[in-house]
Amino acid sequence: MTGTTLGAGGAVADATARPPGSRPSSRRRARMRETLVGYSFAAPNLILLGVFLLYPLGLAAVLSFTRYSGFGAPEWIGIANYAELLSDATFWRALINTTFFTALTLLGSVGLGLAIAVLLNKALPGRALFRTIVYAPMVVSGVASGLIGVLMFDENTGVIDKGLIALGLPAIPFQSNGTAAMAAVILMTIWGRTGFNMVIYLAGLQGIGAELYEAAELEGAGPWQRFRSITFPLLGPSTFFLLIMNVIYSFQVFDLVFVLTGGGPGDATTMLTTYAYTNAFTTRAQGYAAAIGMVLLVLMLAFAAVQWRLNRGRDVTE
Template identity: 55%
Template sequence: MSAATLDTAPRPATSGPRRRRRSRWDRSAIAFVAPTMIFAIVFLLVPMVLAFAYSFAEIAPLSGKVTWVGFANYVTMLTDPTFYRALLNTVLFIVLVVPLSLVIGLALAVLLNSVMPARKLFRTIIYLPLVISGVATGLIGTFLYNETIGVINKALLALHLPTVPWQSEGGPAFASVVLVTLWIRVGFTMIIYLAGLQAVPVELQEAASVEGANAWQRFRYITLPLLGPSTFFLLIMSVIYAFQVFDTVFVLTGGGPGSATEVLGTYAYKTAFGPARDQGYGAAIGVVIFFFTLVFTVLQWRTNRTRDEVA
């Protein structure tokens, strides 16, 4: 039989029951996906588009009248000292929180991956703050760091030690925000590193031990490089979280004293929904947060891909 005959030979048609079954599967898939898609469009995509559009507008606080002003909000941002203070605080927050959360989370993961009693209990206790909402953790932080009735200052007084001005001075206030954030984020970092540690082949560790490598050398030259994907993921997620941090800072310090703990998230909220009700300018700050986050993520992604290709 020639090739032409094979090409023109009729193919068996799909049976009716099979076609109907596949159609039912298609409808079921759409039914499962549709709620998530609708939720993402309504509560994620549409607000993002509106925020980008409103960043080029001035919105009247009472009437809601929209007046398009072009790049005026962004020009105002260039001469706004509070915006620069919030940006500086955000960068400082990232520099402190991200490395500390990675190091502490890795140390806890290594400890809780070893043979020790009550490992599951300690893992649950460390991870528990992440399950609680940011507002609740901020309230717990207020209970701890309140200058007059806070647990920490009460303990210092009981030990006849000087109290710390957690709410009236900028340095201690910023430190309280960092400490509460670390308390929240360390559990997430620990869980990701635990998964990475349990994926490290035991054979490599045993072979290195036979060759005379001590525990530190095995960790430095075997375990740590194999945790590279986990570290990359955690770095991206931690920086995104730090750029967008809002609830913990807002509840714990409100951005004060003054602007000592003001970050971009709290400044955007207070600008858009505070007494000024400058929603166009607040939207512009939100767009800047999105831009910084996007640029950092893309740079990290390209750097990580280049490193893998070179290796």
């Protein structure tokens, strides 16, 4: 018999059989090689994240427990900075401003981006040009956007107030009235973020099959019913992504506010980021500024965790 040997007890054994345990070991070695290859490809990014993100975050976390002016050695004070935040009226005003700003810019930019995406997803003349125009603000830096905002909303030389005066209407005090100043910041942010949201929604819309709309139309569904029952639910993953990205952006907004209003008038447009900057580089309370930064980080992580938990099963098919 080819390929077999007769054992001492008369049993036939396969001559080509591998030693016990050799196959699982080879599988483990193959998995190990695949894992090492994967980590080797990811290593450059992991190193950059560690050096430029995780390490600075660790230093900031340690600094938040100290009193430090940027000169000399930090003085360890435990949770004193965090305790001081609880009684700091400016911090709470900055937190309220940041939350209010985030809510309005989120609703405005995401809602407007969705509306424009639905419109430009149809065959319209000049569609590519309109997409480019809407997306163009995204390539403008925050500082440049702030300067454009100054040209638009300056009380003395701004285009808007000059236009209102030319029409015989009263000028709007964008720089001396807190509500008007916040409105200017929100409008400039919506202008800058709508293009990004539009592009993400356009990608989601192009992944929805036309046959779904055709079937709904045959059943007598109108445009609003098709949008409510087909378009919006199937754009769930895009909406989830945009919620996370826009909230993170809004909580981290700095350059636009710093250039356009400087946090004023008073503390009307002071955000957590601008307040942390003021403490770090104006009053030189860098330990206190680090504590503000840690609170900001925790808030963003908490929001991301809640959104992830609420949406983790959205794309799971049974």
